[in-house]
Amino acid sequence: MRFTRRAGFAAALLPMAARAQTWPTRPFRFVIPYPPGGPTDILGRVVALGMPAAIGQSVVVENRAGASGVIGSQEVARAAPDGQTFLVNASIHTIIPHLNRAMPFDALADFVPVTMIARVPLMVVVNPALPIQTIADLIAWLRANPGRASFASSGNAAAPHLAGELFKQMTDTQMQHIPYRGSGPAIADLMAGNVQVMFDSIPSSAGAVRAGQLRALAVTSTTRTAAFPELPTVAEAGVPGFDISTWYGIWAPARTPMPIVERLQQATASAVAAPEAAARLASLGAEPVADTPAQFAAFCRSEYDRWGALVRTAGITGD
Structure with missing residues (x-):
């Protein structure tokens, strides 16, 4: 019986492994859990526009706003891990779990970190x-x-x-x-x-x-930004030690095959390095990152711990 179960499990993985080797064969989608026009939407669309050249397929961008990103994120957490649905979110992804004990998903366990797009x-x-x-x-x-x-x-x-x-x-x-x-x-x-x-x-x-x-x-960063070089930092303008930035990344549903995750990370790196995208990001004060899935996973864990401590210190609630 044990052999049969293992064989059945391995057999079930074969179609998924085959898809991972040939992915992507058709357009896939980025779910952005905010309305159009915000920074997450802007950066997600910059990456999406570069996908046809980087990976040979287009990306459909869908805005699923509500509940500080929870509604759209939940949709991705419940999606099939077949490389057709990804989440584009901001640092709030590692913060919101500390405010809502009744979260409909686990921000770490229910997603596979793909890459950080940029830090802003x-x-x-x-x-x-x-x-x-x-x-x-x-x-x-x-x-x-x-x-x-x-x-x-x-x-x-x-x-x-x-x-x-x-x-x-x-x-x-x-x-x-x-x-x-x-x-x-x-x-x-x-x-x-x-x-x-x-x-x-x-x-x-x-x-x-x-x-x-x-x-x-x-x-709000420790150094001035090339997008607005005339602007001082808050620290140099009279609040020493003030330092906070946000960041944006891509996640896949849990159990998405790593070949798909790695392929999307590589495509994202190519997309943000393209001259038009690089110029667009620079004009917005965004620093491209495109780190590896392992690096981004470690970063998400550290940010989860960091923001949780800050939320508790500041007494911020989910109300």
């Missing part, structure tokens, strides 16, 4: 109608207007939320957090003046900044 600093942006030109002005205005300010984010406990909470702690200021279903809706409300501040990923706010619809004050 955030940018502090404000509504241009405010009398704020610098980080020092922002701190002074917040202290002079306690209880009046609110800051937007792309979702509860996403990097823009954590950046705002960190800023509040390090500057002893107060702002009310207003979460949105993605950066696109948050930026729309910021431009309308319904919220005053946002710590947003550069890809989603760069266009509005260049058009004069938002005013950028600084970037």
Whole structure:
């Protein structure tokens, strides 16, 4: 009986192994768990556009927004591990499990990390109608207007939320957090003046900044970004030690054959290295990474632990 079961299991793996050797034979899809227009959507589409040249097949991008990325991620976690469905998500993937004990999936066990696409600093942006030109002005205005300010984010406990909470702690200021279903809706409300501040990923706010619809004050990384070299870092603008960035990656459903995972990683590396994609990423302040599946898996585990500690320290809940 033991031999029969093992033989049956091995036989079941044969079709999947054969598919892995020939993958991809038809277009596959990237599920992006946020609305169009946000940074995850932008970077996912940059990679998708490069896939025909890198791998010989196109990618269908599908936005499945809701619940800080949980709805789209759950769809991928439940998908067949056949190389037809992948998740493109941000660092929130390793944060949200610490906020929701009733998660419909395990963020680590139910996915195979494929590769990190890019790492991107955030940018502090404000509504241009405010009398704020610098980080020092922002701190002074917040202290002079306690209880009046609110800051937007792309979702509860996403990097823009954590950046705002960190800023509040390090500057002893107060702002009310207003979460949105993605950066696109948050930026729309910021431009309308319904919220005053946002710590947003550069890809989603760069266009509005260049058009004069938002005013950028600084970037949140330890070094300036080539996309906006005139902007100081928050640390050099008066908040020493401030450092937070976000990152974006690709995951496959658990049990996806490693030949497929490795092939997609290689294709992603080619896609982001193509001149047009590299220029696009640079204009958005994104640093391409395209690390190996093993490197990305180790990174996801370390980020899971790091963000969990920060969530607990800051007292952030899933409400």
